Structure formats: C-alpha cells, structure tokens
Amino acid sequence: MTTRDTTVAVFRPDDERLRDAVELIESLGATPVPDPMLEVRETGASPRTDADYTILTSKTGAELARETGWEPGTTTVCAIGSATADALRGEGYEVDVVPEEFTSSGLVETLADRVDGARVEVARSDHGSEVLLDGLEAAGAYVHETVLYQLVRPEGAGESAELAAAGELDAACFTSSLTVENFLAAAEARGVRAEAVDGLADAVVGVIGEPTRETAEDEGVAVDVVPENAEFDELACGVVERAAPTYHD
Missing domain, CATH: 3.40.50.10090 (Rossmann fold)
Known part of the structure; x- marks a missing residue:
C-alpha cells in the first residue's frame, strides 16, 4: 500500500482542529476521512x-x-x-x-x-x-x-464506522476515550458495530494517552500506536507511518 492510498479517520470537533488535522494527514500523503465525534x-x-x-x-x-x-x-x-x-x-x-x-x-x-x-x-x-x-x-x-x-456526538457521525465495517478504512486517530465511545455508538446506530470493530482490527489504530488505550481495549479495539507525547501531530505521524511505512536508502 502506498501512503497516498491510505485512508485515515480523524474525529476532531468540526472547527479549526478538524481542518488542521485534515491538512496534516494530506501533507503526510494520506487520505483523511474527517468524521467529527465531538460537538462542543x-x-x-x-x-x-x-x-x-x-x-x-x-x-x-x-x-x-x-x-x-x-x-x-x-x-x-x-x-x-x-x-x-x-x-x-x-x-x-x-x-x-x-x-x-x-x-x-x-x-x-x-x-x-x-x-x-x-x-x-x-x-x-x-x-x-x-x-x-x-x-x-x-x-x-x-x-x-x-x-x-x-x-x-454530532448528528450524522459515523461515516468512518461504515468504512471500517466494509474493510475500507486503513487507520484511525482517536484523541480521547469519548471519541472511542462515540465512534462505537455511531457504529451501533448504523447497525455495524461488530463489523466496525472487526474492521479496526485490520487497520492501524492510534490513540492519545493510556486512558484512551484502556477504553479502546476494554471495547475490544486493539491499539497499535500511542505517541510518547499527547499531541495530535505526533499521533497522526505515527499512525500514517505505521499504516504505510516509508523507506529510505
């Protein structure tokens, strides 16, 4: 898989945080799937x-x-x-x-x-x-x-859950326990919770912090990436690199 073909779900609130996340994922050569799971x-x-x-x-x-x-x-x-x-x-x-x-x-x-x-x-x-x-x-x-x-949880959230259920999501960046919970609730609302969890097993799942890891794993979601620092940029870079490694001579 090339980096460009890699789909990465991001769940940040629909403001500059989501726009910045989308821009970062694109700058890494991957394809962002913006799916806000939090509304303020x-x-x-x-x-x-x-x-x-x-x-x-x-x-x-x-x-x-x-x-x-x-x-x-x-x-x-x-x-x-x-x-x-x-x-x-x-x-x-x-x-x-x-x-x-x-x-x-x-x-x-x-x-x-x-x-x-x-x-x-x-x-x-x-x-x-x-x-x-x-x-x-x-x-x-x-x-x-x-x-x-x-x-x-915003009304209409859950596009990423549908993609995960269909095996079309390569990676996901969860920034809090609540984003994990709302992702699963959105999947449940669409009738694809079990399938979405299965789809995440074949994807690269990144989380910020140990509490988010614990929430994900308690819900049956395996975690692949936890950045050393609780920063979205570090999370996104780690997830994209894991999902589509780049190799250098």
Whole structure:
C-alpha cells in the first residue's frame, strides 16, 4: 500500500482542529476521512475567581474562559499540556504550570506537594477524567469543578464506522476515550458495530494517552500506536507511518 492510498479517520470537533488535522494527514500523503465525534455545547459558566490554583485542560476551555470574561487575578494558572498552554497564552493569559507529562496524572504529580489546603478550580468539559479531581483531593486540596462546555456526538457521525465495517478504512486517530465511545455508538446506530470493530482490527489504530488505550481495549479495539507525547501531530505521524511505512536508502 502506498501512503497516498491510505485512508485515515480523524474525529476532531468540526472547527479549526478538524481542518488542521485534515491538512496534516494530506501533507503526510494520506487520505483523511474527517468524521467529527465531538460537538462542543457551551454552558456559559466561567471559572471561579477565588481559587489558589486554576486548571484548564483544553484549547476550548481557554477560549471559553476568555469569552466569559474570566480574569485569573492572583491564581496560579495551570495547563494540562503544551497545546492548552499555547491556547491560554493566545487568549492573553499567563501560564504558571505545565506538567512534564501531559496527562491528568502528570498534572497531579506536579501539583501534589503544593496544594495541601489550597483551593483548586478545575474548569473543563463535562467528560473530564476523575483522575484529576481524585488525585488533587488525595493531595489535600479543596477541589471545585466548573463545567465550561458539554461534549456530545454530532448528528450524522459515523461515516468512518461504515468504512471500517466494509474493510475500507486503513487507520484511525482517536484523541480521547469519548471519541472511542462515540465512534462505537455511531457504529451501533448504523447497525455495524461488530463489523466496525472487526474492521479496526485490520487497520492501524492510534490513540492519545493510556486512558484512551484502556477504553479502546476494554471495547475490544486493539491499539497499535500511542505517541510518547499527547499531541495530535505526533499521533497522526505515527499512525500514517505505521499504516504505510516509508523507506529510505
């Protein structure tokens, strides 16, 4: 198989993230199959302003914090990874803490010896990992969660599941446990869940992070690629290379 013939499903929300993903897949010489599995619905809530530490976990959260007029004041602003940190800076916020490991557990490890007795605000989606809240509470923090937005499966999602069921999907890039769950729900809605899972067994499946790997494997989806860093670019490059290796003299 040549790289050009390789079909790669991407599930990012239908905004610049999906457009960037499609552009990247094309630049790698593969054929993207854009099939958004997440749709953002804003709640209108804003992060609290009385916390010692405020954690944001996504680019969407950074943008919504600015839209609601949130100002950090004296709080220590924490980003779960470099992409979130870049988004916060792009919105005019200073970022004080970014963990070396871009995961909930990585952030807990970074903050564990600092937050005993502190008020910690976690501003994120309605599908955030409990690892973050539980870990901070275990470290002695008083944790409050604000749901900035809800993540739902878009109407009409599932083209990639049909392709997988037909054996016409070569690779897939899952960026969260919820994208895995929504892919399977979309396949179920189209009556091809078992066939889609079988099709993924013959494809290259890439995921961001161990929690996403665990979700996929619990649902019977074998995982082939987990990038060292939780970044979509690294995921996509690893998946395309695995699906259609390029060889150099």
